[in-house]
Amino acid sequence: MGTESPTLDLLERLAAAPDRMTFDALVRQVGLPPNVLRGRLKQLVDRGWVDARPADGLDRATFAIGVAALRPGSAFLGGDRAVRLAGPVLSRARDQVDESFRLVRLDGTAIVCLAGREATHDLVGPVVGKRMPAHGPASGRAILAHRSRAEVEAILDQGIEAHTVDSVVDRAALFDELAECRARGWAYERGQMVPGVGCIAAAVPSTSGPVTDAISCVVPLARLTDDHAEEVAACVLRASRDLATALQG
Incomplete structure (x- = not known):
């Protein structure tokens, strides 16, 4: 400090x-x-x-x-255009697949949740304002997959922390996952941040600068079959594109 x-x-x-x-x-x-x-x-x-x-x-x-600490946070969220436009996008995506959706943003070496729409069976609960290491959740990896290797190395140099027994903490394995995300178009993790919970995420495309935001879907592993994962991934990709289009308008 x-x-x-x-x-x-x-x-x-x-x-x-x-x-x-x-x-x-x-x-x-x-x-x-x-x-x-x-x-x-x-x-x-x-x-x-x-x-x-x-x-x-x-x-x-x-x-x-x-x-009182809510005051500056509320002022930021109320003034952020992506947060305002994300509300309807997240609600529509949640209703399509009955899962929880979030908008997250890269902030230094962490991601922070800026907006969310929870499903009735959500296991995590509201997480707006929560910070997580960027290398850990699928949403952070979806963003890092669009950053240079040097930028990612600098973030990893600040420390790689395991959150569950399934967390990936090997640097080479993390870069392999980022490469898979770029090739596939979306990031995927199962129980690496929260036991019993998986996440699928896609970066929000940007034409005005580096990618900073991603939309993620949080799914209990008991519901995350291969077929449902494909359905969720398609919905996440659609939502990220919809938000990007709205931001360009």
């Missing part, structure tokens, strides 16, 4: 944490003196950016991102 923007460092640490954090854990991980951290936390708690429980006695509280 940097020292030039400690308040942002604090918010980013809380946003990335899988669970609520104690005051002592924040002291260790953010690197601020306790008195300084206590003052910053009080300001953020008072303005709703951080949630403290119990609210009195910060040293004994646990902390998480507060509801």
